[in-house]
Amino acid sequence: MPLTEEALKERIRQGYLVESPEEMTEGYKKALIQILLVQADTELMSAPAYYMAACKAPSLNTRLSAYAIIQDELGHAHITFRLLEDLGLDKEYLIFGRKPHEFKNPYGFDQPLETWVELVVANAFFDRAGIVLLSDPFQNTSYGPWKRALAKVDKEELFHLRHGEVWMRRLCQAGGKVKEEVQRAVDWMFPMGVEWFGMPDHLKRHTAQLEYKLKGKTNDQLRQEWLSAVVPLCEECGIKVPAHYDEEQGQFVLDYPLPCDYDPERKEWLFDKPITWDQVFERWKRRGPYNEYYVNLLQQQYKRFSALFNGNGTAHGS
């Protein structure tokens, strides 16, 4: 007898871990693929963005650390694409066959990271977002293979975070123009991180991902977790962010309207231009300025290499 939605949800409520596609309903599988694909694409597309900044590293040592982070991100992407492969998807097509706009990474990784400072802030903000988003399923997810894979991912992301935070402190202590540069990076990257967590709960509460316990926390809970790490870090560094802790509400509140418009050419948030979430989704769909460049960087040689083999087998395999 096929598994009913209700029976599966009941099992999950009792703490049962789903281990294979045979134990899933179509609805569960669809929701799982969706969330894994976002993770895989996020890890994958962080690599070319970080690489762009790594080329501006100020020393051999710092370039080395940047490469170590890039390798980790590629490794995490690989692990996650393997999970998708186990669900019957074609890993090779997902990485090399899709069009740039089909990748599901957040808007932040469609942006150019142009300096060492932007890499540092990305490690402190975006990798923090990654940790917040991934420690939730690591603790709560009902999909066993994902939970186990996240143990390694979590550990390595902590290293990236430390890299980002140590460097942010170091750069801010240097003061002067260097600190101003950090401020400029934070000015566009902080709201980018805030938006990363998506629609607030009062607009969207119940999702399949929560019902199937693929993750355990809501968008607002996750955003608060992120803010509670990032805002104090910036305050400690003497860097201004448009958010503060509100004693009465017992949580962090933003000092600007979420969502609002963004000018990617100038890397500037337009706090005086509030927009709707539908407009945000449209902006995400239009993709950021480096989406095509990054995807081409990853796919170009695969295409050339496959062409060389003249269709007699693909470039991939092992």
Add this chain to the structure above:
Amino acid sequence: MSQREFQNPTELDERTRQAVYDLFLVLADTKHLLGLRYGEWLGAPAIEASIASVAMAQDEFGHARLFYGLLGDFHQAGVPEREEKPEEYRNFEGLDRAWESWLDFIAANVLVDGALSVQIEALRGSSYVPVRRMVAKIVQEERFHQQHARGWLLRVAREGAKPKAELEKALKRIWEPVLLWLGRPGSEHERALVSAGIQDTDGEGLRTRLIERLGPLLVEEAGLDLPLSNDAITGQWVLGTALSWEGFDDAFRRRSRTGPDPETFRQIESFLGHAYPVGS
């Protein structure tokens, strides 16, 4: 052959000191640039290969960092620091610009990485103690590079006539410069390095070791058409290439002192003239 050990460049005579400095700088720059080139392959034809490329890039940077680290003592002993200009860089000439295809990657992975290993292994018993202490670790890490190179080489060579021919072309593009890179017979540099026991053989000896390794892989296993053959009587591998030493600079181990192209050098220049507190 000297049985002495040297802890510091001040213990070396001037001619040897310069030769050792030149060798370390060549190794440091070559590994630095090889790391840059490997690191460019985020978009290798398979994600496993991208991961391996970035991993190998880090190894090269790690080794470059160790060799650059040896130079400080030489500067203290009076060897002038080099100017940060492209033409002062002593990287292997095949690393001056970005590789065009993954086949160039494989070719360098086999030949450049292979030649580097042979050169560094010759320092295993070096009389210069600070370098001798690093060799085992470097050699340990390079083993993976050789496995990676071998795996891709054989896969492409067995894929069909066209990929095989393209691979041969990529190998031939750097064939002669790699062989030259190991050193010119009878040069003052070589004599200094060998007589002070810095390395255990001269350039000719290194070349023999390299082709003894390459022959079985390139010719026997991969069936590639390269100027390399096995002598039926002695069983040794013999080079069919007459090496042309014209313009070869013994201190730079390259035929022209152009250094990395502007696009590459911009990445190195990012190390200079910034205001960031990079520390030690």
Add this chain to the structure above:
Amino acid sequence: MRASSPSPSESGRLSEAVVWEALKDVNDPEMPISLVDMGMVYGVSVDPEARAVRVELGLTATACPAMDFIREDVTRRLQREGFQRVEIEWVWDPPWTKDRISEEGRLLLACWGISV
């Protein structure tokens, strides 16, 4: 945690054993086990008079991206023991290999799902 010490003077308790014990608190930034269990501590020498310590560390890879972090963590931990000068020397010979990981380290890594 800092062990209370019966010795009269602070410098009197600055021994090599104290250093080894303290280094058990310092984890490899990329692994969930201590530098000691990783087999990365090659040697320790203490000069109690000068409140100085020298630690020889073997990194798992020449390209270790966490060199700075390790230096920082070790220095900070040993300063807490009362050392004023902490010198770290990176050692490559003999190269670090997985064989150097302690039995306890292996067990811990196994718990993390990392096989060695």
